[in-house]
Amino acid sequence: MKKFHLYKPLLFISGFWILLGLTLWSQLKRDYPTLQTFGTAVLMILCCAIIAHTLSNVFLPYALKKGKMQLFVLQAILATTILTAAIAGIFYGTYWLGVHGTPYDNAGELEQNRDYLVVFIRTIPSALLIIGSSCGFQFYQEHYKMAQKHTLLQQAHLEAQLRILQDQINPHLMFNVLNHLHILMKKDVELASTLLVKFSDILRYQLYECNRETIALEKEVTYLKNLVSVEKIRWGDELQVDCIWNITNGKRDIVPLLLVPFVENAFKHVSRLPSQKGFVRLCLDQENELLTFTIENSNSPKPVRNTDSSGLGLENVRKRLEILYPGQHDLQITRSDTHFKVVLVIHLDQKVNYVGY
Structure with missing residues (x-):
């Protein structure tokens, strides 16, 4: 009313x-x-x-x-x-x-x-x-x-904040993919060509799809699959990558690029011990209107060297969740000497608190 x-x-x-x-x-x-x-x-x-x-x-x-x-x-x-x-x-x-x-x-x-x-x-x-x-x-x-x-000032503030967060995500992903291409062009041209096709799909998605308020879940899943494929090409046999995609209704809307930082973080900080093969396990499960995203990677007990960009993606997505899905999500991040795990649950039936970005 x-x-x-x-x-x-x-x-x-x-x-x-x-x-x-x-x-x-x-x-x-x-x-x-x-x-x-x-x-x-x-x-x-x-x-x-x-x-x-x-x-x-x-x-x-x-x-x-x-x-x-x-x-x-x-x-x-x-x-x-x-x-x-x-x-x-x-x-x-x-x-x-x-x-x-x-x-x-x-x-x-x-x-x-x-x-x-x-x-x-x-x-x-x-x-x-x-x-x-x-x-x-x-x-x-x-x-x-x-x-x-x-209200208008508050929306303008949130819009500016979301713009900043969005801009921080995209360059980091671009640098990673371009670096992969540069390395593969010297080793395997055919594999580099395959990677370039995947990169083209990724770039098209970010340029033409991500400017919308929300995106169909199936498109976001396709984007994540391309991203994982790029990482699998990069790591080759050095890394065990297992993915489960259980999507029952891909037409449901989700904020674009929301899950990307978790995927990037897993591949960026996965450990590779001489005596043990590193791993990344990803599961995206949709049950009715409840979306559960789980990603886990092997973790080294040695402290990871901190950089200015370390943890930036995770901090960004945490802020985006607080702004876009207030009270509609549950994020749990656990770390041990051998594992790093992220579990995110989102209620897709709730209206996104979107202010435009």
């Missing part, structure tokens, strides 16, 4: 003043002449509208923008006093100029309008109600505008 945000404030305000004027006129005409009370009601509504809207549409936005609410309180008190004086004056003048001494006059009316100060005090609640209603409506509008601006 759409929230009611008063998209037509002019219509609402006009209706408010018309309704207030008709209510006032219906009360006045019970005691005073109809034509005279109509003029009184119109004059009173004009005074109320001018004073109330000057306060709510001029002084209130300025006070909210500049943070001068204390000054606005004084202005509100002054406006209420002026409005009370105006309404009391109209009531007082209407009686003494148009009703006193006519058949509509009586002892009760004379007693109520004998003293202007009494009329003034009696009018204060009405003035407060009018000022409060006008300022309340305007405050709601200003608050809604500020909330919209805050």
Whole structure:
């Protein structure tokens, strides 16, 4: 259901003043002449509208923008006093100029309008109600505008952040693939040609598919398979690579390049001990709307040399998950002397918190 945000404030305000004027006129005409009370009601509504809207549409936005609410309180008190004086004056003048001494006059009316100060005090609640209603409506509008601006700024911030994260992922992958091609061109031209085809598919995917908000899961899986094929070509017999792709509905949407850093990290930091063959095991399993990605690689007990780019991909994807799938994912990373394992579970049925990048 759409929230009611008063998209037509002019219509609402006009209706408010018309309704207030008709209510006032219906009360006045019970005691005073109809034509005279109509003029009184119109004059009173004009005074109320001018004073109330000057306060709510001029002084209130300025006070909210500049943070001068204390000054606005004084202005509100002054406006209420002026409005009370105006309404009391109209009531007082209407009686003494148009009703006193006519058949509509009586002892009760004379007693109520004998003293202007009494009329003034009696009018204060009405003035407060009018000022409060006008300022309340305007405050709601200003608050809604500020909330919209805050949302746009927040989205712009997230968009910039996601842009940065996206740009950090792509060059790292490109450098890896180009480096593989450079090495293979000197050793095996035919294998390099195969790798070049895989690289072409990878590049096409990143250039033309990844600019979308989400991508079909089957396309992301094809991209991951190409990436794994490139790594298998690079490592050859030095590495045991096992993959399981269990996708039941490839049409489901997923954020592109979300799983790439895990794959890159596994092949980048896989250990190769002289007495033991290194391994990378990958499993992508989809059960209904639940996607489980598991990747595990052999790990050396020796500390890996830290570089500026070390762990960058994992940190990026962690941030992307927090932004795009808040409360809709579970990421577990475990490390031991022999294994490094990542398990990521994503609820594909939940709407992606995407702001565009």
